[in-house]
Amino acid sequence: MTALTVREPRARFLDLIASEWLKLWSLRSTGWSLLLGTLAVVAFNLGTAWDHYRYWFQYDAEGRAGFVRNGMALGDAFTGNASMVLILCTAAMGAVAVVGEYGSGLVRTTFAAVPARGSLMAAKLLVLAGVQSGFGAVVAGLSFWSTQAVLAERGAGLPLSHPGALRVVVASALLAPVCALTGAALGALLRHSAVSVVGSVVLLLLLPSVLGDRRHLTAVLGHATPLHAWQRLVAVGHVEGPYPWTAGGAWLVYALWVLGAAAVTVLAVRRRDQ
Numbered sequence: 509m510t511a512l513t514v515r516e517p518r519a520r521f522l523d524l525i526a527s528e529w530l531k532l533w534s535l536r537s538t539g540w541s542l543l544l545g546t547l548a549v550v551a552f553n554l555g556t557a558w559d560h561y562r563y564w565f566q567y568d569a570e571g572r573a574g575f576v577r578n579g580m581a582l583g584d585a586f587t588g589n590a591s592m593v594l595i596l597c598t599a600a601m602g603a604v605a606v607v608g609e610y611g612s613g614l615v616r617t618t619f620a621a622v623p624a625r626g627s628l629m630a631a632k633l634l635v636l637a638g639v640q641s642g643f644g645a646v647v648a649g650l651s652f653w654s655t656q657a658v659l660a661e662r663g664a665g666l667p668l669s670h671p672g673a674l675r676v677v678v679a680s681a682l683l684a685p686v687c688a689l690t691g692a693a694l695g696a697l698l699r700h701s702a703v704s705v706v707g708s709v710v711l712l713l714l715l716p717s718v719l720g721d722r723r724h725l726t727a728v729l730g731h732a733t734p735l736h737a738w739q740r741l742v743a744v745g746h747v748e749g750p751y752p753w754t755a756g757g758a759w760l761v762y763a764l765w766v767l768g769a770a771a772v773t774v775l776a777v778r779r780r781d782q
Contacts, residue, residue: 532605532635542643545597549647550654552590557655560584564662572664581666582673582744586648586680589736590672592744594714598640598684599708601745602691606773607701609693625777629696636692637685640761644684648677656731672744675755679741686734686762687712689769696776727751 532538564572575581592692599736656665666673690712695704712734719730727750737758 512587518570521532521627521631525635528632528635529728531609532639535604535608538601541597541601542639545594545601545643546647546650548593549590549595550650552593552644553584553587553651554595554654554658556587556589557581557584557658559660560664564664572662576664579666579670579672579744581656581659581664582670582676582742583652583654584659585676586742588648590651591680591735593685594683595687595712595735596643597711598643598688599691601640601689601703602636603695604701605632605688606692606695607699607704617705623773626774629774629777630770633689633692633773636688637766640685640688641681642671644681647684648681648749652677652679676742681740681756682762683734683738686765686769689766689773690734693769693776696773721749721751731757732761732767734761734765739765 521637560575560585567575597648601743615780616640618647653669656667668677687708691704691708694707694711698704699706716730716733716735719736720732731740731751731753740753743753
């Protein structure tokens with residue numbers, strides 16, 4: 509009698525996405541990180557708008573008129589300090605999403621159940637990008653609404669239809685998935701939570717801070733970082749400097765970092781053992 513061989517059906521990609529969704533939300537740190545990150549980022553932006561509201565009448569008439577005329581309220585919609593907090597939060601969450609499985613040993617079970625590592629990591633990255641895009645949209649939207657509501661009490665708030673306002677919101681929202689996927693790529697390469705988070709800080713914050721616009725090479729390298737791309741996209745009015753660049757170039761930087769991070773993550777898992 510010939511024994512029958514029963515084959516397990518291959519996991520569909522939608523099944524992998526559902527699995528990664530459950531794994532992400534099964535971590536207590538996910539909800540708390542998103543909540544605390546939202547409060548911290550919005551608080552930084554709202555605090556800046558509150559300062560302008562509180563000390564509004566300490567500025568001279570020309571200063572107040574220039575603030576309104578030049579649309580400076582957009583600078584309060586998402587501040588530089590808030591962008592740094594956002595980068596730290598999202599990069600850390602991206603790194604932990606990948607490294608967590610290695611630390612707990614769950615990755616061995618996962619790879620045994622789904623040998624197609626590339627598809628598995630692609631599903632993980634899609635879930636991570638989706639969650640972080642939603643997080644970024646909520647944070648950017650709340651920041652814009654709250655800061656402009658405060659400034660509107662002084663007649664300086666701007667609507668979303670104001671030229672450049674929507675770009676500020678979208679650029680700030682998309683900064684979250686860009687940095688989260690970068691953190692995930694470092695996590696796949698380094699496979700250690702603390703080292704991956706520190707690497708994210710160096711790559712996404714420290715390195716851009718030392719790449720200034722005084723020389724052509726450092727200016728070009730700086731323009732190729734997500735932080736400088738975000739700064740270009742949220743810039744109000746005419747962009748000056750010895751080496752100016754376009755908003756289209758900044759959007760391209762976003763896209764290339766996402767594609768590069770995804771490629772690094774998938775290749776790192778495919779080419780290395782557990």
